[in-house]
Amino acid sequence: MKIQQTKWTSGNWAGELKENQNAQIVFMxxxxxxxxxxxxxxxTVRKAFPKAxxxxxxxxxxxxxxxxTDETLAITSVxxxxxxxxxxxxxxxxxxxxxxxxxxLTKQLSKEELVHILVLSDGLNINGSDLVKxxxxxxxxxxxxxxxxxxxxxxxxxxxxxxxxxxxxxxTVAAIGFxxxxxxxxxxxxxxxxxxxxxxxxxxxKDNILYELDGKSALELYKQYLGEHAKGLPGTGLLFPLSLRxxxxxxxxxxxILAVNEKDQSITFAGTMPQGAMARFMKANFDRxxxxxAGAAKASYSTVGSANPDLAILxxxxxxxxxxxxxxEEEVESVRDVLGAKTxxxxxxxxxxxxxxxxxxxxxxxxxxxxxxxxxxx
Numbered sequence: 001m002k003i004q005q006t007k008w009t010s011g012n013w014a015g016e017l018k019e020n021q022n023a024q025i026v027f028m029x030x031x032x033x034x035x036x037x038x039x040x041x042x043x044t045v046r047k048a049f050p051k052a053x054x055x056x057x058x059x060x061x062x063x064x065x066x067x068x069t070d071e072t073l074a075i076t077s078v079x080x081x082x083x084x085x086x087x088x089x090x091x092x093x094x095x096x097x098x099x100x101x102x103x104x105l106t107k108q109l110s111k112e113e114l115v116h117i118l119v120l121s122d123g124l125n126i127n128g129s130d131l132v133k134x135x136x137x138x139x140x141x142x143x144x145x146x147x148x149x150x151x152x153x154x155x156x157x158x159x160x161x162x163x164x165x166x167x168x169x170x171x172t173v174a175a176i177g178f179x180x181x182x183x184x185x186x187x188x189x190x191x192x193x194x195x196x197x198x199x200x201x202x203x204x205x206k207d208n209i210l211y212e213l214d215g216k217s218a219l220e221l222y223k224q225y226l227g228e229h230a231k232g233l234p235g236t237g238l239l240f241p242l243s244l245r246x247x248x249x250x251x252x253x254x255x256x257i258l259a260v261n262e263k264d265q266s267i268t269f270a271g272t273m274p275q276g277a278m279a280r281f282m283k284a285n286f287d288r289x290x291x292x293x294a295g296a297a298k299a300s301y302s303t304v305g306s307a308n309p310d311l312a313i314l315x316x317x318x319x320x321x322x323x324x325x326x327x328x329e330e331e332v333e334s335v336r337d338v339l340g341a342k343t344x345x346x347x348x349x350x351x352x353x354x355x356x357x358x359x360x361x362x363x364x365x366x367x368x369x370x371x372x373x374x375x376x377x378x
Contacts, residue, residue: 001310001377002079003344007064008034008041009072023049023077024085025176027313028056028162029063029348030073032152035160035168041073046166049077053087055176057120058160058168059348060151060318066332066345068321070153076346078311081377084179086110089164092171095208098127101173102134109177111140116185118313118373119147119175123159123351124258127208128365129271131173132354136363145363146187146373147175148315149270149352154235154322156258159351178375186309186374188299189355189366191254192292193282195243197225200280205273208258211266213279219265222257225281233260237267238319241368243280244273251357254282256319256367258351270352271365282368284323293331293370297338299358300372308340309374314347316370321349331370339374 004023006015008030026049034041035058046054064074088108090101109117117139121131128149135145150159160168178185200221204212213221223230225240237257245252259268273279293316301309314335321328336345353371356363 001081001375003311004077005064005344005346006075007069007072008075009069017044017048017075019048020077020079021051023052023079025078026052026054027076027346028054028073029059029346030056031071032058032158032160034071034073042166045075052077053085053176054162054166055120055174056162057150057348058152059350060153061321061349063314063332063345063347066329066336068328068332074346076344081182082180083183083377086177086179087164088175088177090173092122092125092173095125095127098130099134102131103137105173105175106135106137106139109175113179113181114140114143114177115180115183116143116178117145117175118178119145119173119354120161121147121149121173122161122171123149123151124156125171127272128352128354129208132363132365144185144187144356145354146371147354148348148350148371151318151348151350154238154318156234182377184376184378186300187355187359187372188296189353189357189369189371190292190296190299191369192285192288192290193241193254193368194285194288195280196283197281199278202273202275202277202279205275208269208272209266210269210273211264217265218267219260222267234258238322239284241282241319243282244277246274246277253364253366254368256317270367286324286327289320289324290331290334294334294338296370296372297335300374301338302359309343309376311344311375312339313373314345314370315350315353316347317353317368318349318351319368320370335372
């Protein structure tokens with residue numbers, strides 16, 4: 001696997017952008033403003049890698065090596081030895097269509113020798129839980145799925161994903177299938193948040209819109225917990241996600257806010273909020289957040305037999321970035337410590353992460369986690 005990495009910031013490349021006529025994919029993670037306004041920059045990348053798929057999205061922070069930056073464009077080109085790729089794209093106009101969009105993407109991909117699917121989605125106009133269910137609906141056993149929802153800082157205004165023409169667009173979902181027996185893919189997703197307060201029953205909801213907890217306005221409860229931070233919703237809601245479990249034996253998943261509606265006192269989350277499920281507020285634990293990132297790296301490492309991966313895609317939640325602040329690079333450095341110096345690291349801060357918790361577990365939408373996907377060719 002031949003990998004080249006560089007970054008564009010403030011009008012300059014941090015290192016040479018070397019052409020590679022044989023690169024098959026270029027991962028591109030950048031700020032919403034750069035992807036919206038710097039089309040000549042995108043064209044420069046396209047000319048440097050003329051045969052490559054441009055696969056990427058807008059972010060809430062870009063990851064390249066162990067650096068986390070804003071208002072940059074992180075570039076990682078990959079030339080595989082034997083792995084083949086196939087792309088699939090869909091437009092999503094309404095979050096209610098998320099399941100059908102997931103099905104559509106899977107149907108576009110050939111299933112023979114399919115090993116893994118990496119998906120990037122619009123981060124706002126989506127029900128991530130239904131998207132994952134649709135992706136998995138007709139997927140052959142043994143094929144894994146990871147990915148994430150694109151970001152827009154803490155603004156929650158516009159998210160972008162590269163489409164089939166290599167243009168960064170809203171309302172877009174992109175998937176790429178990886179094919180070949182020589183490719184080994186590792187994955188894991190871990191959090192590090194602590195629950196607090198009583199567990200509450202979701203008494204009124206519809207899809208990913210939450211109205212009531214224990215018969216009380218969910219938005220009003222959130223405002224009580226946030227106090228003076230309530231005026232900053234939905235962004236400040238990232239500081240207090242909800243832990244969700246469908247029944248007493250289920251592994252909890254974390255859900256975070258995408259939008260609030262003062263008129264009907266509702267909260268829109270990144271994934272489904274099933275009526276009757278149990279929900280509990282979460283708060284940050286700095287050390288456990290960083291330990292969670294290291295734990296995800298160890299789990300993804302063990303998936304492929306503890307072989308040093310060539311490439312790792314890190315997708316971490318914007319809520320973690322807002323909490324960790326100046327310590328944010330510690331969670332990326334903890335991943336580096338586990339995977340080793342030879343693994344190329346890239347990725348972004350997201351509005352949602354898609355992965356099984358651990359190898360063999362069910363793929364789900366997560367929030368507030370560090371999700372890691374590793375690639376190794378044998």
